[in-house]
Amino acid sequence: MIFRSLGRAALIAALSFGASAVAQADGLESKIEQLGQLDNIKVEAIRVVKRNDFLNIQAELSNGSSSNQTLFYRFKWLDGSGFQTGGEEGWKTLVIYGKQRSTIQTVAPTMQAVDFRIELQSPNNTVNPFK
Amino acid sequence: MTRIVSLSRVAAPALVLALLAGCTSTNSPLIGGNNVSYGDSKGVELVTNEFGSTDLQKLAESMARSLTQVPSIRGKRMTLSEVQNKTSEYIDTAEITKSIRVQLMKSGSVRFVADVSGMNTQTQELMRQNQSGMYDKSKTKKIGKMVGADYRLEGSISSIVKKSSSLKDVYYKLSLELIDIETGEIAWADEQEIRKTSRR
Numbered sequence: 237m238i239f240r241s242l243g244r245a246a247l248i249a250a251l252s253f254g255a256s257a258v259a260q261a262d263g264l265e266s267k268i269e270q271l272g273q274l275d276n277i278k279v280e281a282i283r284v285v286k287r288n289d290f291l292n293i294q295a296e297l298s299n300g301s302s303s304n305q306t307l308f309y310r311f312k313w314l315d316g317s318g319f320q321t322g323g324e325e326g327w328k329t330l331v332i333y334g335k336q337r338s339t340i341q342t343v344a345p346t347m348q349a350v351d352f353r354i355e356l357q358s359p360n361n362t363v364n365p366f367k
Numbered sequence: 368m369t370r371i372v373s374l375s376r377v378a379a380p381a382l383v384l385a386l387l388a389g390c391t392s393t394n395s396p397l398i399g400g401n402n403v404s405y406g407d408s409k410g411v412e413l414v415t416n417e418f419g420s421t422d423l424q425k426l427a428e429s430m431a432r433s434l435t436q437v438p439s440i441r442g443k444r445m446t447l448s449e450v451q452n453k454t455s456e457y458i459d460t461a462e463i464t465k466s467i468r469v470q471l472m473k474s475g476s477v478r479f480v481a482d483v484s485g486m487n488t489q490t491q492e493l494m495r496q497n498q499s500g501m502y503d504k505s506k507t508k509k510i511g512k513m514v515g516a517d518y519r520l521e522g523s524i525s526s527i528v529k530k531s532s533s534l535k536d537v538y539y540k541l542s543l544e545l546i547d548i549e550t551g552e553i554a555w556a557d558e559q560e561i562r563k564t565s566r567r
Contacts, residue, residue, distance in 0.1 A: 288435070326425065327411045328411070347475060
């Protein structure tokens with residue numbers, strides 16, 4: 237009886253974990269704008285928190301290949317109406333060593349920014365012309 | 368003659384192709400422009416490894432974002448002080464602080480008052496309004512109403528340059544401090560680093 241209830245609890249926990257993981261993955265996809273398909277770099281997670289009225293973002297990236305990868309990235313900030321706010325950001329580069337996990341941290345330029353997109357480009361991006 | 372023949376040899380198939388495709392391109396509103404083009408002002412510039420536009424943008428952005436995270440400066444008045452250039456190259460350091468000012472103003476978290484360089488024109492304008500005798504007294508801005516800054520932003524940029532037979536490595540460090548003018552306390556300090564390496 238104890239085992240059965242434990243098993244049921246584990247199943248519920250697994251289901252709820254699965255649901256939240258899927259929701260997180262959906263959220264992740266909608267925030268990323270890739271210029272082509274990143275072959276070696278993967279966005280593992282994005283954390284968002286509001287501190288002192290400013291949106292704080294941390295993106296975790298991993299390099300699946302064993303060689304160093306250069307990543308070009310920048311953020312787009314959107315206000316409550318979906319308008320881009322805070323001006324256009326400059327592109328930045330990041331070198332991720334082979335098999336390294338790296339994090340990008342940033343803060344929104346204005347308090348009006350409530351949403352964001354990350355633009356990502358790597359020299360190793362591939363584009364499927366038939367898609 | 369040969370040039371005309373060769374041109375027509377290229378142009379004729381191009382014309383046939385355009386007719387077959389059923390479309391033709393329109394002329395762009397462009398004067399000249401064979402060797403000149405507009406680029407992305409926000410792109411990563413790696414023409415040489417001297418201090419460049421991307422470095423300026425990156426430093427200003429990260430410093431401004433770091434400053435907005437200081438709750439005690441919200442709504443306070445700031446002024447720009449000197450950023451010393453301790454590098455071996457010419458860098459207009461005032462532009463770094465001006466970019467930081469623009470970004471902080473856009474963020475809406477702080478206000479800026481006239482700095483040392485802007486004081487001369489500010490004084491001249493007030494004197495002109497009040498002492499030239501050419502202005503309606505009821506519509507002049509009064510002398511003695513200027514507001515002082517709570518904080519001043521100052522700092523320095525330094526570099527370390529290393530060269531070998533095949534490599535040139537430049538390391539820049541921008542350090543900024545926000546100083547409480549009344550007490551002299553440092554309210555905030557941050558530094559940003561940039562490394563640029565080029566093959567010779």
